[in-house]
Every structure is written in C-alpha cells, then in structure tokens.
Amino acid sequence: xxxxxxxxxxxxxxxxxxxxxxxxxxxxxxxxxxxxxxxxxxxxxxxxxxxxxxxxxxxxxxxxxxxxxxxxxxxxxxxxxxxxxxxxxxxxxxxxxxxxxxxxxxxxxxxxxxxxxxxxxxxxxxxxxxxxxxxxxxxxxxxxxxxxxxxxxxxxxxxxxxxxxxxxxxxxxxxxxxxxxxxxxxxxxxxxxxxxxxxxxxxxxxxxxxxxxxxxxxxxxxxxxxxxxxxxxxxxxxxxxxxxxxxxxxxxxxxxxxxxxxxxxxxxxxxxxxxxxxxxxxxxxxxxxxxxxxxxxxxxxxxxxxxxxxxxxxxxxxxxxxxxxxxxxxxxxxxxxxxxxxxxxxxxxxxxxxxxxxxxxxxxxxxxxxxxxxxxxxxxxxxxxxxxxxxxxxxxxxxxxxxxxxxxxxxxxxxxxxxxxxxxxxxxxxxxxxxxxxxxxxxxxxxxxxxxxxxxxxxxxxxxxxxxxxxxxxxxxxx
Amino acid sequence: xxxxxxxxxxxxxxxxxxxxxxxxxxxxxxxxxxxxxxxxxxxxxxxxxxxxxxxxxxxxxxxxxxxxxxxxxxxxxxxxxxxxxxxxxxxxxxxxx
Numbered sequence: 218x219x220x221x222x223x224x225x226x227x228x229x230x231x232x233x234x235x236x237x238x239x240x241x242x243x244x245x246x247x248x249x250x251x252x253x254x255x256x257x258x259x260x261x262x263x264x265x266x267x268x269x270x271x272x273x274x275x276x277x278x279x280x281x282x283x284x285x286x287x288x289x290x291x292x293x294x295x296x297x298x299x300x301x302x303x304x305x306x307x308x309x310x311x312x313x314x315x316x317x318x319x320x321x322x323x324x325x326x327x328x329x330x331x332x333x334x335x336x337x338x339x340x341x342x343x344x345x346x347x348x349x350x351x352x353x354x355x356x357x358x359x360x361x362x363x364x365x366x367x368x369x370x371x372x373x374x375x376x377x378x379x380x381x382x383x384x385x386x387x388x389x390x391x392x393x394x395x396x397x398x399x400x401x402x403x404x405x406x407x408x409x410x411x412x413x414x415x416x417x418x419x420x421x422x423x424x425x426x427x428x429x430x431x432x433x434x435x436x437x438x439x440x441x442x443x444x445x446x447x448x449x450x451x452x453x454x455x456x457x458x459x460x461x462x463x464x465x466x467x468x469x470x471x472x473x474x475x476x477x478x479x480x481x482x483x484x485x486x487x488x489x490x491x492x493x494x495x496x497x498x499x500x501x502x503x504x505x506x507x508x509x510x511x512x513x514x515x516x517x518x519x520x521x522x523x524x525x526x527x528x529x530x531x532x533x534x535x536x537x538x539x540x541x542x543x544x545x546x547x548x549x550x551x552x553x554x555x556x557x558x559x560x561x562x563x564x565x566x567x568x569x570x571x572x573x574x575x576x577x578x579x580x581x582x583x584x585x586x587x588x589x590x591x592x593x594x595x596x597x598x599x600x601x602x603x604x605x606x607x608x609x610x611x612x613x614x615x616x617x618x619x620x621x622x623x624x625x626x627x628x629x630x631x632x633x634x635x636x637x638x639x640x641x642x643x644x645x646x647x648x649x650x651x652x653x654x655x656x657x658x659x660x661x662x663x664x665x666x667x668x669x670x671x672x673x674x675x676x677x678x679x680x681x682x683x684x685x686x687x688x689x690x691x692x693x694x695x696x
Numbered sequence: 697x698x699x700x701x702x703x704x705x706x707x708x709x710x711x712x713x714x715x716x717x718x719x720x721x722x723x724x725x726x727x728x729x730x731x732x733x734x735x736x737x738x739x740x741x742x743x744x745x746x747x748x749x750x751x752x753x754x755x756x757x758x759x760x761x762x763x764x765x766x767x768x769x770x771x772x773x774x775x776x777x778x779x780x781x782x783x784x785x786x787x788x789x790x791x792x793x
Contacts, residue, residue: 236735237712243731243778244720250782253731257775260738267741271748281747284757288743288764295765296773300780311777312730319737319770325763326742333756349699447733450770454739455709459702461745467702468709469738475713476732483720572722579725586784597722 221273228266229465235259236469240476263465305587306544308580310375313368313443316450320364323453324420327357327460331416351409353459358416359401359423360453366427367446371439374431381433390433391497397426430496438495440573440580441484445492448477484573514653514661520671522680525647526687532609534565536601538638539581540574542615542650548678549588552614555684556590562693568594569601569611569638571619598638605642613640613648613664615677621662632660646670649680727781734774740767 236259242252271277277285296315303311331354373379404419434442451473458466485492529535537556543549556566568590574581582595596604605611613620616638623630624637640646641664648670664670673680720728746760 237716240713240716240728240732240735243728244717244724246721246723246785249724249727249785250779253727253775253778253782256731256735257771260735260740260771260775263738263741264744267744275748277748278752280752280757281750284747284750284761285744285764288747288761289768292765292768293772296769296771297776299769300773300776303777305781308726308730308777308781311773312726312733315730315770315774315777316733316736318766319733319739322737322743322763322767322770323739325759325766326739326746329746329756329759329763332759333750333753444729447729447736450733450736451713454736454742455706457739457742461742462702463741463745464702464705466738466741467705468712469735471706471709472713472716473732473736473738475710476717477713477729477736479714479717480720480725480729480732484725570722579721579723579727582723583726583781583784592785595723 219273221270224273225266225270228262228269232259232263232266232465233468235262237472240472266465305584306547307376308583309440309443310372313372313375313446316443316447317365317368317372319450320361320368320446320453322361323357323450323457324361324365326457327354327361328416328420330354330460331358331413348409350460351411353456355405355408355419357453357456357460358419359405360449360456362420362423363427363430364446364449364453366424367431367449368443370428370431371434371443371446374434375439379432381435390429394426394429397422397429401426434495438490441481441490441492441495444477444481444484445496448474448481451475451477514666516666516668517653518668518671519674520647522673522675522683523687524671525673526684526691526693528645528647529559529564529610529612529684530562530688530691530693532559532564534604534608535559535567535610535612536604536608536640536643537566537568538574538611538613538616538620538640539568539570539585540614540616540619542617543677544581544584544615546615546677548614548681549584549590551678551681551685553585553588553590555681555688558685558688558693566594567596567601567604569598569640570595571598571616571638572636574616574619598636602639605639608643609645611640611643611646613646613650614681615649617650617662618660620664621660622667623660623663626663630660640664641667641669644669647673649673649675649677651676723785727778730774730781731778734771734778737767737770737774740764740771743767 235255239252239256239259242248242255370379400422401419404415404422407415408419431442451470455467455470455474458470481492543552559566568585570581585595618632620638620640621632622641624632624635627633646669648665650672652674665672743760743764747757750756750760
C-alpha cells in the first residue's frame, strides 16, 4: 500500500463515521443542525479524499479539471439558489426535485460507463468483462431512472402542474405498469447477457415505470412516496458504488437506502396507511367515494368572525389545530399575530400538531417555527389529546381528516384506526374553512355536524385578519 | 476490492442505516428526509471518478460533468435547505426569555 491509498482509506473511513454520526444526530432536535453540518463536512471530506488519491496516483488531466469545475459550479450554484429562494411551504416538492437529480446522477454514471468502457487503470476497471459490473450498471440505471421520473412526477403533482388522469385510477394502470416492469426485466437480463444495445430500452421502460407507479398516487400519500424515492436514490448511489468500485459510495448509499426505508415506515404509521396500499391502492378519495363516508351534512352551524372573537376572548385555554389549508393560505404569520394577542390577555395557547399535519410529517413544525411560534407551544398528538376536555376553544385551521371522529367511532370508515386529534372533546370547536369540501381523503367529516362545532367560512388568512380586527375592538391584548 | 468484500460493505452499511434512526420525533421527519437526501448525492464521487478516468474522451467528460452537476445540485441544495429548516428550530430557545 502506497501513501495515497492509505490517505484515501483513512479519509473514507472518517467520512463514513461522520456521515453515520450525521444521520444519527439528525434524528434529535438538539443536535440536528450540527449533525447536518457534520454530514456536509463529511461529504466535502470525501471529495478531497478522492481527488487527492487521483492526484497522488494517476494524476488528473487539465481537461478533466475543467469539466469538474464546470459541473461543480453549475450544480452547486443552482442548488444553493433554489435552496435559499424556495418558500417553506413548497418543501416537499423541493426535496423531491433534489432527490430526482441524485437519481439522475447515478443513472448518468452508469450510462457513461456502459457506453464508453474506460480503459483499465491500476484497479480492475474492465467494464462489461465481469457479470458483476453489468449487474450493477443495470441496477444503477433501473433504480436511477425510476427515482428520477418518479420524483419529477411527484414534484409536478405537488406543484399542481399535473393532475391525476382518470385511467390511472382504474385497474388499467396495474396492467400498464406490469408491462413496463416485465419490459425492464427483459432489458435488464438482455443487458447482463452482454447485449449493450438494450441499455436504451432499459432507460426508457424504467423511466416509464417510475412515471406509471407515481402518477396514480394521491397528494396525501405523496410524502411517503418521496421518502421511498429518497431511499431508492440511496440504492442507486450504492449501485453506482459497485460500478466505480467505491466502498464509500456503497456504505453511504446503503445507509441512506436503509434509513429512508425506516423513515417511510414511520410515516406510513403516522398516516395509518400501509406501504402496499400507498403504492398499489391509488388515491384514497377514489376508493371511498361510494363508502359510508360520503353523506350529506345535516346539522351545520356557521358563525361569524365576531362570535368567534367573543368566544375566544372569554376562553382560558385555546388549542390551535393547524393543517395544510393554513400553509396554502400562507397564514402562519397572521395566526401568530392572533395567538400573541390571546397570550397577552392571559389565555393559554397551545398548538396541536398531528404527525402528518401539513404536507409531510414535521412540515407544520417548520412552517410554525418560521412564524416565530415558540417551540414549547407545539404539542404532539399523544401529549395534547388528554387536554381537550379541559379546553375552552379549539381553532381548526385548514385541517380536516386529522380531526375526523370517524377514525375512532365508525369502523366502516376508510379512516378508521387512523390516530386523530380528539377536538370534539373541547367545549367549543371553530372550524375555519373555505367551504364544505372534503379533505384529502374525500370523506365526510362528522366533526362538522356536532352541536359544539361552528364553521367559520372563508380563506384562513382573511378570517384570521378579521379576527385580529375583532379582537382589537374587544380590547384583547392591548395592555 | 473483491466483489464479496463489497457485498459485505453493502450488508453492513444497510444494517447501520436500519439501526441509525430508531426513534425520530415527527418534527424532524422532513429535515431528516431532506438531510438523508443530500447524502444520497454522494454519487458525485462516482461522477468525479468518471471524469478523471475519461482520458480525454469528450462525450464521457460531458456525461460525467452533467452527472456531477446533478449530484452537486442535490448535495448543496439538500444541505442548505435542511439547514434553513433546522435554523428555525434552533433559533427558538434564544428568543424565549
């Protein structure tokens, strides 16, 4: 072993250790930010390790440097700009986009190696001579393409650029996807047998498979899909690691792949959906239209903002239940104004955060944190549920399915079994909503029919602004 | 590196990943997903290798460079966006008197 090899070995080892510590630290609130930086540092370290190794052994041609610099600058620049500019509400689609590009990168590496076999260096770079290389190239292309097209479709759907076509909700989609899957398998084995030309078939059909699998999935399940695709991009990276013979790539890819799977599982649990039903069940609303859930509302009480303000003023304890509607209306800052006023009046305010509030688990916490809501006021579902009977007023803002009592009471409901917030236990519930439309699941919400529930119709931001005005008139929060 | 030892690396890496995140508070699901996503851009090392080994093959250099660009977009963007999210959490305690 000569010096460059030893240096690279040590750096790789260190990088793996730091990456593992980084992922570990990211799962605790206190250490998360440092852990993220640690992981970023480990990644830069790994680049230094790789470049110093090549400088010390084969050397790096000027021409290579030029292309390295062009690629790095453009990629980093666009990544940094997007990361700085993107609003917090579009976080899920941003992660999907980044993720898709990671998959694309692995795909391109495998493609490049497959089309232009690199002449042998001091390592055994005899591509397409061994079965293993062919398999890893095929896997890298297959998974990379699915990750890329799947992520892009997920992003487009979340952005609202793409709707769910009708045929994707019928049984036809299973047939179509099976055709794509079989075609990719054929191309896969053809490629392994040494038929290089089938590489394009593999690229095309696995791209189509990524689209076909993601397209039927409804918006509510998209976070799970993004998390799963994130896991795939790890697998694609690991496969690329086999292609270029890099242990570091394999370890890091495998770690992300496995951690992504666990995270997907955790998310599924929070939404009371199994991974199988997310992937093959189509969107939830399509299944439930004929079920017991859809019914007419019989006992809706609607009330004005003024009444709402009067009730709030007289309350001792208020729980806010924020949902996706709040995020869409960009009303988190206005909400913070309202709660500040209430707090100044000595009213206890707590935010009840359902595990899947917002569009991704933890997304609502990010949005509220952005609006300067103290972290201590955010209470998780299990903590806050026993508090509802002792609560005077609950404000439901743009949340729907997560406060549906059907999940507890109606065993025939598709929501049955999903953990929900027991808001109906509170004395008064105000639901601020634009209209009577159903939530993501498309299921009637029994909460709206209860006698202690009043609907305040209107856009969340406008209602909250009016509420601030009313509270001002009542002299709340002006001491 | 023999193929068998690479398989061992794959196996141990996967086991490590499964163990690393046992319990995650829901608050951190989004940042964790985004951070892990940034790490999956480690495939930039493969792109770098491709460029270095291209030996003047221009199409290969271009493919490698585009691949590197995509990967770094993922890595740099991913880490920045994660940091932006996490900054909002860590700012809290100092704000509170």
